[in-house]
Amino acid sequence: MTATILPHPLLSLAVFVVWILLSNHVSVGVFVLAAVIAVAVPSMTAVYWPGRPSVRRPMVILEYAAIVLYDIVVSNIEVAKLVLFRRGDSLNSTFITVPLDLESPEAVTVLAGTITMTPGTLTADYDHEGHTLMVHCLNLKDEAEAVAQIKQRYESRLLRIFQ
Template sequence: MAFQIIINLIIAVLWMFLSESYAIPSFITGFIFGILLLFLMRRFISGEFYFIKVVNIFKLIFIFIKEVIISNIDMLKYIYSPKKTAEPGIFELPLDVKSNWEISILAGLISLTPGTLSVAVSDDNQSLFIHAMNIDDVNKSITEIKTTFERMIMEVTR
C-alpha cells in the first residue's frame, strides 16, 4: 500500500512538471490521474488497491459523526425529559478485533460517543467492558457496536 501511495505522489509531481504548472490544482489533477492510473494497473501491482482503504477511512469517520449526533440527541432527550429513568450499567462486548491498535481505536471511538465509556479490556484481549448510561437491551447495544464501529475498523485495518 505504501508503494502505491509513493507511485501516486510521483505521478502527481511528474504531472506538475509536464504541465509546467507548479500550483496546487495541478498537483491535485495529477494525483487524481495517478489514482485512475493505479486503478487501471492494479492487477500488475502487488497488494490491494490503496484508495479502497482511504474510502473506508472516510466511511468510518462518517459513521462516527453520525453516531455522535444520534448519541447527543439521545442525551438531550434524557436531560430535558421530566422523568429521569436511566438504567446505567456495565456490559461485556466480545471482540472480533484482535490487535492492540484496533482495540484502542474501538475503545476511543466508544469513549468519545456521549453516554458510553470504555472501562477496561480483559487480560486476554477477548472482550471490552463498556459503561453505558442507559442500557435497555444489552444484545442490541452489542449488535450496534459490532455492526458500526467494529466492522468498519476491521475494513480499515485489514
C-alpha cells in the same frame, strides 16, 4: 532504506501537516522546517514505536469517520434529552461486556474511543485475558442489541481497515 529514514510514513505525514497548520501561514521556510521535523521526530522516537500498524482502504476510513461524526451528533442530542428530562435514578445504567474480534492494539484503541464518543456508551476497561471491552451504558434497553450494534456498525469496518 525507507525504513531507516522514515520508520513511520503516516506519522511523518501527520507531523508535517500539523506543523504547517500550527504555524498558520504558508511559506518555503515553514515547509522546509516541517519536512525536517517530520523526518527527525519519528526517527528519533522510533525506539518507542516498534510495531507498524497496517492501515488499508482509505475509502472505508472516510466512511467510518462520517458515520462516527453523525453518531456523535445524534448521541449528543440523545444524551441531552436523557440528562434534561429524566430523573437520574430512573436511568437503567449497567455494564455490558463486548467480545472483540479485533487483534491489533491500535484497532482496539480506536474502537474504545469510538464507543466512548457515541450513543450513551462509555468504555470503562479492557480485559486482556478474555479479550473483551467493558462498556458502561447510560440507558440500556437491550443488551444483545447494543452489543450487536457496536459489533456490526463499528467493529466490522475497523476489521476491514486494520486487517
